[in-house]
Amino acid sequence: MGQLIKDLIDTVTKPVPYFLGSALLLAVVLKFRKISTKLSLIAAFFLIGSAFLVWAWGDPNFNRIVTKPDNVPIIILIFSVVFFSWLSLRRAYLNDERIKAGRPSLEGELSKQKVFTWPDLVYIELICMVLFTAALIIWSVSIEAPIEEYAATARTPNPSKAPWYFLGLQELLVYFDPWIAGVLLPSYIVVGLMAIPYLDVNPKGNGYYTFEERPFAVSFFWVGFLLFWVSFVILGTFLRGPNWSFFGPFEYWDLHKLEPMVNVDLSTYFWVELLGQPRPSAPLVREAPGIAFILGYFLILPKLLERPLLKAFYAGAREHLVRYHVFMHLLLWFGLVPLKMLLRWTVSLKYFVGIPEWFFNI
Amino acid sequence: MNKLLDALRSTQVWKSIFRHGYPDTPRNRTLAILSNVFLHLHPVKVRRSGIQLSYTWCMGGLTFFLFLVETITGLLLMFYYRPTAELAYQDIFALREHVPIGVMREVHRWAAHLMVITVWLHMYRVFLTGSYKPPREFNWNIGVILLVITLLLSFTGYLLPWDQLAVWAITVGTNMARATPFLGHEGPGAALISFGGLDFVHAGDDVRFGLLGGRFVGDAALLRFYVLHCVGFPLVAAVLMAVHFWRVRKDGGISGPL
Ligand code: HEM
Numbered sequence: 001m002g003q004l005i006k007d008l009i010d011t012v013t014k015p016v017p018y019f020l021g022s023a024l025l026l027a028v029v030l031k032f033r034k035i036s037t038k039l040s041l042i043a044a045f046f047l048i049g050s051a052f053l054v055w056a057w058g059d060p061n062f063n064r065i066v067t068k069p070d071n072v073p074i075i076i077l078i079f080s081v082v083f084f085s086w087l088s089l090r091r092a093y094l095n096d097e098r099i100k101a102g103r104p105s106l107e108g109e110l111s112k113q114k115v116f117t118w119p120d121l122v123y124i125e126l127i128c129m130v131l132f133t134a135a136l137i138i139w140s141v142s143i144e145a146p147i148e149e150y151a152a153t154a155r156t157p158n159p160s161k162a163p164w165y166f167l168g169l170q171e172l173l174v175y176f177d178p179w180i181a182g183v184l185l186p187s188y189i190v191v192g193l194m195a196i197p198y199l200d201v202n203p204k205g206n207g208y209y210t211f212e213e214r215p216f217a218v219s220f221f222w223v224g225f226l227l228f229w230v231s232f233v234i235l236g237t238f239l240r241g242p243n244w245s246f247f248g249p250f251e252y253w254d255l256h257k258l259e260p261m262v263n264v265d266l267s268t269y270f271w272v273e274l275l276g277q278p279r280p281s282a283p284l285v286r287e288a289p290g291i292a293f294i295l296g297y298f299l300i301l302p303k304l305l306e307r308p309l310l311k312a313f314y315a316g317a318r319e320h321l322v323r324y325h326v327f328m329h330l331l332l333w334f335g336l337v338p339l340k341m342l343l344r345w346t347v348s349l350k351y352f353v354g355i356p357e358w359f360f361n362i
Numbered sequence: 363m364n365k366l367l368d369a370l371r372s373t374q375v376w377k378s379i380f381r382h383g384y385p386d387t388p389r390n391r392t393l394a395i396l397s398n399v400f401l402h403l404h405p406v407k408v409r410r411s412g413i414q415l416s417y418t419w420c421m422g423g424l425t426f427f428l429f430l431v432e433t434i435t436g437l438l439l440m441f442y443y444r445p446t447a448e449l450a451y452q453d454i455f456a457l458r459e460h461v462p463i464g465v466m467r468e469v470h471r472w473a474a475h476l477m478v479i480t481v482w483l484h485m486y487r488v489f490l491t492g493s494y495k496p497p498r499e500f501n502w503n504i505g506v507i508l509l510v511i512t513l514l515l516s517f518t519g520y521l522l523p524w525d526q527l528a529v530w531a532i533t534v535g536t537n538m539a540r541a542t543p544f545l546g547h548e549g550p551g552a553a554l555i556s557f558g559g560l561d562f563v564h565a566g567d568d569v570r571f572g573l574l575g576g577r578f579v580g581d582a583a584l585l586r587f588y589v590l591h592c593v594g595f596p597l598v599a600a601v602l603m604a605v606h607f608w609r610v611r612k613d614g615g616i617s618g619p620l
Contacts, residue, residue: 070527073475084483087416088490104619110411111618116391117404121413128420129427136431136476140468144458150451151529153578160530163520165478165513170534179549182538193506196489197499205492207617208411214492221489225482359541360550 006059010248013239016345022231023223029089030219033211037090045082062249065238069146072139074164074237081230085222091209092218099210107208158242158255167236168229174244175340177361185333192330199327201314216313228337263350266290283355290353294362297336302328403607405615412616417491421484425512426603428477432515433596435470443522445588447581450524474516481512493617501609504602511599518591521584532587533579539570546570 012021029036053075056062065071095105103109115121162170172181204213211218241247242255270289271279280286302325307316313327314320343349353362370376371383382393395401411417442461443453457464485505488494494502521532544551545568552563565577575582610616 070475073472073479076476077479080479080483081486084419084486087419088487091416092490107411107417108619110414111409113410114407115410115413116388117406117408118385118391118394118401121404121408122401124413124415124420125423128424132424132427132476133431136469136473137465139472140465143468143472145468145471146527147451147454147458147523148525148527151447151524151526153529153580155526157526157530160534162534163517163531164475165516166535169538178538178541179543179546183542183546183549190506190510193485193509194503197494197496197502200495203495206495207491207493207619209417209491217492218490221486225486225489230482358550358553359548 006248006250010250013248015235015239015246018235018239019227019231019341022227026222026227029085030211030222033089033093033096037086037093042083042086045086046079049079056249059250061252064253065249069143070164071237072143074234077230078234081226085226088209089211092211095208095210096212099213105208105210111207159240159244161236161240164233164237167240168232170244171232171236171240172337175337175344177359179359180362185337188330188333192334195326195330199323199330201320201323224334228334263344263348265351265354266293266349267354269347269349283357287353287355290351290362293352298329298332301332403611405611408615409618411618418616419483419487421480421487425477425480425484428473428480429599429603431473432470432477435466435473436592436596438466439470440592445522445584447524447584450522450584454523454525474519477512478516481509485509491617498609498613498617501606501613504606504609508599508602508606511595511602515591515595515599518587518595521579521587522591524584529579532583536570536573536579536583539573540565540568542569 012018035041053066056066066075091106095107098105161167169181169186172185175181176185200214200217202214202217204210205217238249239246241251241253242257245257245259247253247257266289267279267286271277271286284291305328306321306324309328310316310318310320310324314324340349340352351361353360355361381397382390385391385394392406395404395406439457442457444450454467457467488502488505517532517535521528540546540548542549544555545563546552547561547563547565547568547570549563549568552568553561555562565571571577573583573586574580575586
């Protein structure tokens with residue numbers, strides 16, 4: 001029985017079911033807010049989660065990976081992210097119900113009262129500080145900070161992992177070359193975050209939790225933060241082992257586990273499979289289909305979608321055209337990630353455009 | 363006892379420090395905030411909605427608190443640490459062996475991890491309450507830079523123990539810089555920047571070289587990361603936090619329905 005559960009978990013945590021399952025879970029939680037924001041649900045999550053940890057502790061493989069001192073924060077991350085997502089959605093749901101009933105939001109009601117900073121706020125801060133100091137000291141006394149062997153440039157550890165908060169980006173290296181996964185996408189994330197206040201022109205939902213007044217914004221951030229950032233960090237920490245191969249949480253980290261990777265460029269599909277001829281040698285000719293696709297994706301698609309999407313996001317107001325195009329550009333880069341992932345899983349696509357001669361692979 | 367306290371309170375020393383009585387009257391509560399340089403980051407009165415724990419999650423405050431913890435423990439660690447490849451590892455190792463109650467390194471490391479989590483959650487909260495909307499757009503941007511600085515602080519600190527974990531994590535991280543378009547020697551477009559067959563962007567002068575002060579993670583990289591970690595980034599973070607807090611107030615305090 002125990003083994004069966006372990007095998008099952010090892011199977012569903014494989015990248016494809018893991019990712020699709022998480023996406024589905026997010027959608028279900030957001031859709032059925034009335035049920036997913038129930039108190040009993042979060043209580044159940046914490047109970048089952050803790051029980052699972054205790055039960056799985058006994059497994060040597062699970063234990064080895066979870067008890068690494070630097071992985072403790074990831075456990076904290078999982079529980080706190082789930083809790084706060086639940087909390088925010090609960091408050092959003094309650095507010096949405098109030099607003100529908102013609103009452104002010106909870107924040108609206110409370111914001112009419114003003115209280116003295118001393119003691120009301122100062123005490124909250126003090127208590128938070130004391131609790132966190134205590135927690136930090138207990139944590140520090142009970143778990144030693146790791147120190148491994150003296151650095152040796154000749155001995156590469158396997159796997160070599162970036163610090164945990166960058167593992168989402170390292171995971172993207174499976175699908176993209178470093179210039180995209182390590183340089184372009186991080187830059188776009190920062191720029192994109194900074195652009196948010198200037199792209200979102202919806203005046204509603206300023207200063208209170210709500211879902212129904214800004215369904216796209218909230219869902220989008222959930223997908224971006226929970227699905228593509230936090231869940232990738234978890235995947236990278238717990239489920240990626242030697243050679244960045246996938247390992248289930250109960251699987252032994254076998255150095256020789258090889259995952260056959262025969263990925264195919266779009267140009268091969270086009271010239272060899274479709275036209276039945278060898279690939280031309282001139283890079284630009286050879287990659288013409290991929291280049292056409294990328295140009296179409298980034299330049300023509302936003303134009304084609306201009307009418308419906310401008311309407312959807314900016315009420316069709318043409319003064320927001322610049323906003324729309326900046327937004328679409330960022331969105332399309334973001335969309336390239338799941339697109340590439342899906343194509344990799346289904347048709348083993350390696351590159352849309354593959355010009356290794358110039359380090360230019362997309 | 364009360365008499366003693368009263369006597370104490372009427373001394374010149376006490377009066378020179380505290381300009382008001384115990385804050386249990388509106389007047390004294392106001393003065394408590396206004397006459398204290400740290401507390402007066404706060405307004406005297408706040409909206410009830412803004413201080414609800416389930417509204418702010420206290421995540422911004424905790425991030426700031428953890429930053430202070432890092433500053434204090436980091437300062438203590440600096441007494442015991444010399445940033446050279448030869449000595450760094452040994453110094454970190456000695457912390458455990460020779461320094462009594464040596465948990466400073468632990469507190470510093472775990473608080474650093476926590477700070478990354480709290481800053482993410484803070485951003486998450488700010489987004490979900492729509493607090494980036496006017497008039498707080500600019501403060502959201504300061505926040506994004508603070509987020510990047512927080513990650514960079516953590517990243518530069520990761521190298522300092524100079525063990526296998528540290529050096530290889532930084533190697534993996536900085537290898538990305540090789541692929542920077544135009545500026546990294548394995549990046550697209552770098553080959554275009556050449557003149558008469560001479561490449562201008564190569565492993566000996568690209569961005570990664572600039573970052574590390576060498577072709578690989580060595581002594582120069584350690585010193586660079588150390589200086590940035592202990593002086594550069596904390597200074598920038600402190601200045602930006604001051605701006606951030608100032609702005610929270612100038613934008614009308616913690617957000618709430620208009
Ligand atoms: C070192 C990092 C940071 C520190 C120490 C910090 C600290 C704070 C504090 C103490 C507040 C008061 C309200 C609260 O506690 O929630 C606040 C508010 C705010 N923060 Fe941050 N923050 C940091 C990073 C960020 C980031 C990453 C963002 C967003 C990307 C951000 C955006 C904001 C905004 C827009 C407000 C105003 C929110 C409101 O009025 O409700 N901050 N910050």
